[in-house]
Amino acid sequence: MVKDISKSKVVEIKRLRALFPQEITVKVSLADEGGFCAEVYIDNEVLYTDAEAISELIDMINDSIRTYFEIPTEFTSYMGEYIPPLEMMQKLGLMPQTTINIPLLEFAHN
Numbered sequence: 312m313v314k315d316i317s318k319s320k321v322v323e324i325k326r327l328r329a330l331f332p333q334e335i336t337v338k339v340s341l342a343d344e345g346g347f348c349a350e351v352y353i354d355n356e357v358l359y360t361d362a363e364a365i366s367e368l369i370d371m372i373n374d375s376i377r378t379y380f381e382i383p384t385e386f387t388s389y390m391g392e393y394i395p396p397l398e399m400m401q402k403l404g405l406m407p408q409t410t411i412n413i414p415l416l417e418f419a420h421n
Contacts, residue, residue: 324389
């Protein structure tokens with residue numbers, strides 16, 4: 312069952328969402344001492360975070376973005392979240408690089 316949200320909360324959710332730019336650049340790399348580190352570029356500023364596991368790093372990236380925009384905890388579930396692209400995960404060796412072989416169609420010639 313979906314909870315009803317008051318009009319004032321809807322207005323606040325829209326205001327908070329409007330703070331987010333269309334794009335946020337995130338650079339993820341392997342840390343020298345193990346684990347992962349990330350640079351999050353927002354409005355000519357760089358936020359830095361790190362974690363031992365990639366899933367923890369994704370949480371840390373989202374937390375740093377929410378903290379930067381001062382999103383109250385009660386509204387975090389209404390905000391967008393960073394999800395790393397598949398290509399990045401593949402470059403870090405966290406996802407297999409797959410190829411799909413599609414057979415060519417054979418046509419009968421008369």
